[in-house]
Structures are given as structure tokens and as C-alpha cells.
Amino acid sequence: MNATYIATGSELLDFKLNRYTPLFSQKLSKIGIKLKYEITVRDDPDDLIKSINFAISNSDIIIICGGLGPTFDDHTRNVISKITGKKLIFSKEIEKIFHQRYGKSLKPNILDQCMVIDGAKIIENKNGTAFGEIIEYNKKTIILLPGPQLEWEPMWGEIEKYLFKKIKNPIITYRFKLADIKEVELENLLKPVIEEFKLDFTILAGANICEFIIRGEKKNKKILEDAKEKIEKIVFNNLYGYDDDTLEKVIGEILLRKKKTLSTAESCTSGLLAHKITNIPGSSLYFKGGVNAYSNEIKEKILKVKSETLKKYGAVSQETAFEMSRNILKIFKTDYSISITGIAGPSGGTALKPVGLVCFGISNKNRTQTYKRLFLNRDRAYIKEASVNTAMFLLYKMIK
């Protein structure tokens, strides 16, 4: 089975990035449905009709996201009624929920949101008034969802269950989250298992992080689990989690559980590490703060890196990374610390220290370990991102 995802909203063509495509693709692939097309279309009924007709002709499942609101530029419901010939009817089921939810403060215009396609299965929107709908039409399944992720994502569980029932051979998926390993290295390492189990796999490469995905029919679950066990043994040194785990989430959970604190000393990444760590709500319970020591003067005066170290080994060296990490731990009085110093480019590289060279220091109370990585032929944004991912993974290895 395959699907088309239609994103409605002129803003998604003109200025706003459509961030949902990979989300839908991954959610669908988890149950064995392939996302075949994604179409973005303006808030224009004619354009919408053409897109939906294309999707109906070329796929089994059509997911339409957006255009369910009560304003003049929301056309999805009317268009679906026109295409399918099914009437729009007033849903007492939704009205009841609105009454329970809003009581006397229920505004009459919200009742417009009770209009649904005749025969549609309704899915409650717990974070908004645009409810989801599943419509069967000419052996195709049309799913209407509100635009905001906060609204449609909580509905997905019910949609997954619905679609799962239609699938003859359900698919299960395992996602391994890895860091500090190159895509090709990973593929080489895993080649024997892939061949032994004839695995259907994907490798998604990020900035010095990777995701390894295997999938197979549910009836072969035992085989997949055997493969999973073997994979875990092989990639043990680079595995930090599964599914939706991120490095900042995983290290946050460990620090919280162990009641330990963290500080950071950043040069080339200048705050990106501290920013990522504090994207986790509640991170103030373990993250005290850090210093962005972009200039050598700050490395010396604030982080107390010895001027001899900077002179002899340079700012980008394991020796400087060592002192940055050791000293921030002491100055900020934390249990752990991370330092990053490198050359993000585009200029500033030399033959001995090219753009992409980055050094790290990871400390606990007793010791400081330093590391060196080279991200060659990469741009500034990648080098900053890869440095931060690597640093978080190196800390993970120390605290796990």
C-alpha cells in the first residue's frame, strides 16, 4: 500500500518550511505503507481538487493536512464533499464534546466545526476544534487532519490502528540511534548481519550521527529480534538510543536520574551545545551553564587556559580542550563538563590544522578525557552541528 500526503496552505509554498513530510513518511513506513508523493498546494479550491484527484488516482491512502479551520481560506471539507459526492452533515458527536469541553463559553462560530463528511470516522482533536476525519471512497482512504503538529500528532495513534487493520502484512520497524560513526563504516560493520538476515534496511546520516532502520513483516518478528540483538552487539560502541531518542534527551535523562550537574566551554560552536542541551524542558535541573570562549583572550582570562598552552599547542588542540573542560568544571562547580574547540571555517584552516578539525574535553570530578575529530569538506553549519553531536555522545559514553 502507498500514500500521498497533501499539505495545504499558501504559506507552505511562499515562506514556511514544510517539516511534516519525513514525519508522515516514517510514521507510515512503520506500518508498512510507502509515502509515494507529497504535494503542497495553495488555499485555492480548484488547485486542491486537482491535487486530490491526482492523489486518488495514484495512491491507496490520501492524507490531507490543513484547511479544516473555520476561516474563509479553509476549503478541505467542501472540496472533499464535492469530489466524493458525500454531503456535509452536522455531527452531534462533536457538538457533545464541544459542550463538555467549553460549556457556557462555547461560541456559536465553533459549531461550524461540527460539519463533517457523511459517513466519516471522527477523530477527536484534543488540542483544537478541527477534528480529524477518515473517509472511505472508491476503495481509497482519505484522511483529513488539522495543520498544526500539536493537533494532528496526538491523533496519529488512532489513525495508525485504523490503517493497520487494512494492511494484509503488517510491518514492524526497529530504529537504532548512533553517533560518532560514518555511514559507510556503519554499513561495512553491519554487512554480515544484513546479509545473514536479508534485512530491509535504511541508513539516515546526520552530522556525525546516524540512524539505522530495519523493517520486516510482523509474522517474522522473531527473526527481526534476533537480528536486533546481533546489531546491538556490533554497534555497541556507537549506540545511544532507539526510536525518537536524541542525544540531548538521553544525556538529560541520565544526569537527572543520577542527580548530576553539567557545564560547557565552547569555542567554535559558541553556544550551540548549551542551546541544544537546554531545548529539553526541565534542563535547568542539571545544566548550570557555560562559557562561549570564542576569542583566545576569553579562553585565557575566563577559562584560565594557560597562555603557554595556547602558544605551544594552539587554541585548537587537545591540550587546550583539556584545560577548558577541567577549568569550567571547577569554575562552575559541576559534576561533569564538556569543552569544544575547533575550526568551523570557511577560513582559518592551515595544512596542519585544516577547517573541520575539532578537539573535545570531557570531565568528571576525577579525570578529563580529550578527543580529536576531523570533519573534512564540510561547511560551517555542518561542522558546528557535528561537533555538538559528537561532544554530547562523548559525554554519554562517560556517564552511561
Next chain:
Amino acid sequence: MNATYIATGSELLDFKLNRYTPLFSQKLSKIGIKLKYEITVRDDPDDLIKSINFAISNSDIIIICGGLGPTFDDHTRNVISKITGKKLIFSKEIEKIFHQRYGKSLKPNILDQCMVIDGAKIIENKNGTAFGEIIEYNKKTIILLPGPQLEWEPMWGEIEKYLFKKIKNPIITYRFKLADIKEVELENLLKPVIEEFKLDFTILAGANICEFIIRGEKKNKKILEDAKEKIEKIVFNNLYGYDDDTLEKVIGEILLRKKKTLSTAESCTSGLLAHKITNIPGSSLYFKGGVNAYSNEIKEKILKVKSETLKKYGAVSQETAFEMSRNILKIFKTDYSISITGIAGPSGGTALKPVGLVCFGISNKNRTQTYKRLFLNRDRAYIKEASVNTAMFLLYKMIK
């Protein structure tokens, strides 16, 4: 005239964000062409044929990005040949360029990249071997471009010129970059000019930043310029640039020109400000660094905020922001400094200090100015982003 943009590549469905849609929309809209549809499609010839046929039926211009490489999953050229009935021919023009470019190191497989659609206009790819092609077919214009932005963007000038000739009424566009003003306020302020000049306009709202775009036919350039002048007077207090200007770019240029230095003290944004500032290559010439004082302990011990201030006014107060900014300027010995302290949520808010309350301090050698903003009903990511944009704009106002 209108266009469809087709993005090819399974990775764009499965995991990689398609970041080009707004870019193409803005580039096309600049010359008066409306982007009507965007379609993402797998590296599958059948899927590609269906998408292109849809685009040909429903738009005047079809831009196909990707699938021009020499590997087995690049199908664009063959598919276009099939659809249009035009043969693939060997281009001596491209061969000549390859010989000049690579000389004896020219590998035979690169010569496969000389195959083009018969009659196509060739556009040189200065950063790769997949050249662009413009094909006229049944009164429609089909444009083939390589996938990487680094490769297609330098070709756009030539494509723009080509398309511009086809347009009967060329369009010109002015883009105003604004900060620290709400979308609705901006619209109210500009209503009189919009009505006076009957402006065709768009407002793009970001995190406490806005873009105001006006467009009109080239023959009415004089009128548009009069409108532009009036707009500038009205939004003077919130205008920081034009076109592709960003706040980090604009403040970087001023600091560089005036040979001044900057430091930062961040609480709730914890490094995001320093990260943004250092996304500009060469920012080490004016940015010395900063402190991410996520905990009160660090605010007191490192940033020397008085414990009475923290006790009496709280960490999120203009008083604390004042001391953070004043002290980081002194500690880091810079000409200017920025401080941010706020409540990014989701928890930590109170009735008096709700989630979204953020205080700022902006200092030069002689004075420190403090500000307070409230980003209500927003999530953590928005509050961090809006705080950083606001802080950079407040600095801009001091240094401009």
C-alpha cells in the same frame, strides 16, 4: 503565469527536509510568476512521469530539481525525453567545457553528463557536472536543475533572464526586514499606504520579526518607489534591512565597520544568541564570547549579579538583566554587550511572571538600557528564537 516545482529524490520524502520550496517561490514571485504546486517524488521513473504530466497539465512553467546525476537512480533526462518525444543528444558544447575544465583528468563517465534533450538551452553548472536545461514543449517551459543549492542557485540568474523575456508584464518586488513588531500592528500601521497605493503585499511573520513584501508591474516602478519611501518613514523604528538581510548579518557588518567588540550573557536562550552571531563567517573579528548563565548560582558567581538583586527582583527582571549586561561588558572587556533572561517554559511561570516574559539589557561603555517583552501563548522554541531576534534588534538600534 504560474509554475510547479518538482523535487525528486526518495530522501526528500523519507528524512531530508525540502528547504527549496520557499526559495523557488520567492525567486519566481520576484518576476511575477506564481508557484502553484510543489510535488516531491521518489527516484522512480513511473512516479516521475505522472508528476510531470500533472505539472504540464496545470502550469506554464515546470521546474524539476534533482535526478540529473550519472547514477542509476537519476531518471529526469530519460523521463523528459519520453514525455516530450525529444531525443537525448550528445552536447559538444558541454564536452568542450568539460575539456577546458578537467583537461587530462576528465573521466570517461563524466562524458555521460553531455547527454541533453534535443533543442534544449544549456545552462552551465559552475559547481558540478549536471548542467541545467530549458526545454520548450507544447507552449510550456520545462527547466531541469541539479539537486544541490550550491549548483542550481548560481544558474538562476540566467533562468530568470530567460523567463523574464516570456513575461508580458514583468514584476518588481521590494522586501522590508522588520523586528520587534507584531504582524497585526504592522498591518494597521501600513494600512493607509496600502490603500493609497493599492499595494499588492504580503507579510511574513517570524519569531518577533516580520518581512513586508510589496510587488507591482515594472511599468509602475515610480509609484512603487514612492510607496517604498512612505513605508520606510512609517516603519522606521522597526526596520533593520532589505531583501536577504538577517539581524546577525546586519549587526555583524556594523560592528566590523566600526571595529567594535561584543559579548553576551544569556539565561533562558542559553547560547542560542552566541550561536546565531557566530553563524556569520568572520564573526571572531567582533564577537569575543559570552556566558550562558542558566542557573542563578552562575548569574551570581560568574556574572556577579548581586544576590540582593536576585532576591528582591528575581532572575527574570530588568534589574537582573541590567547587571548581567553591565557586568559581562566589564568582565569580557567589550564595547557592547547583550543580556537575556526570561521564562521559556513550559513550566516555571507564575501569575506575575508568566511563561514568555523576557528581559533584556543592552550596554555600551557609558550606559545600559533594559527592556521587557512578553511572548504569550508560545512554545519554548519560539520564545528562545524570539528572544534572540529581539536582543539582536535592540543592539542594532543602539549601534546603527
